[in-house]
Amino acid sequence: MEKNLPPPIAAYVEANARLDADGMLAAFALEAVVLDDGGRHEGRAELGAWIRTAILANRAVFSPEAWREEDGRIVVEGPTAGDFRGSPIRVAFRFRLEDGAIAALEIA
Numbered sequence: 118m119e120k121n122l123p124p125p126i127a128a129y130v131e132a133n134a135r136l137d138a139d140g141m142l143a144a145f146a147l148e149a150v151v152l153d154d155g156g157r158h159e160g161r162a163e164l165g166a167w168i169r170t171a172i173l174a175n176r177a178v179f180s181p182e183a184w185r186e187e188d189g190r191i192v193v194e195g196p197t198a199g200d201f202r203g204s205p206i207r208v209a210f211r212f213r214l215e216d217g218a219i220a221a222l223e224i225a
Contacts, residue, residue, distance in 0.1 A: 121184070122181065122184060122191075122193065123191060123212075123214060124217070125144045125212075125214055125217060125218050125219050126144070126184075126191060126193065126212055126214075126219065128140065128143070128144045129141055129144035129145075129219060130179065130181055130193075132144065133172065133177075133178055133179055134178055134180075136172070136173055136176060136178070138165065138168045138169060138172075138173055141168050141172070142161065142164055142165055142168060144218065144219050145161075145164055145218060145219045145220075145222075146215060146216065146218040146219060146220045147160070147161060148160055148220075149164060149218070149219055149220055149221060149222070150220075150221045150222075151164060151167055151221075151222045151223075151224070152221075152222070152223040152224065153167065153171060153222075153223075153224040154171070154224070175199045175200050175201040176199040176200045177197050177198070177199035177200075177201060177204075178197065178198055178199060179195060179196075179197045179208065179210065180195045180196055180197070180198070181193045181194070181195045181210075182194060182195035182196070183195070187211075189213065190211045190212060190213050191211075191212045191213075191214065192209055192210070192211050192212075193209070193210045193212065194207070194208070194209045194210075195207070195208070196208070208224055208225065209224075209225050210222060210223075210224055211223040211224075211225070
């Protein structure tokens with residue numbers, strides 16, 4: 118599925134599947150913003166901390182099943198499974214891309 122995704126999103130998904138923090142972070146623009154679980158994370162340092170605490174610590178891996186363009190964003194849906202209560206859960210990732218990188222991500 119990720120082969121059909123825009124390249125920065127595919128790179129993020131592939132790195133997430135390996136639980137590769139550096140690979141996930143590399144898909145983001147320098148001043149990218151992530152909104153997740155009520156929190157706002159902005160810039161490389163905050164995104165790196167978010168990746169370590171929200172993703173790596175929980176071994177949370179997102180498996181995209183479908184995607185579409187909507188209101189200037191790429192919406193990717195599928196389950197996230199890992200070492201957390203309620204796993205797996207269905208989520209929607211809403212990506213905004215700029216200059217070949219992820220500029221914003223909202224997870225719901």
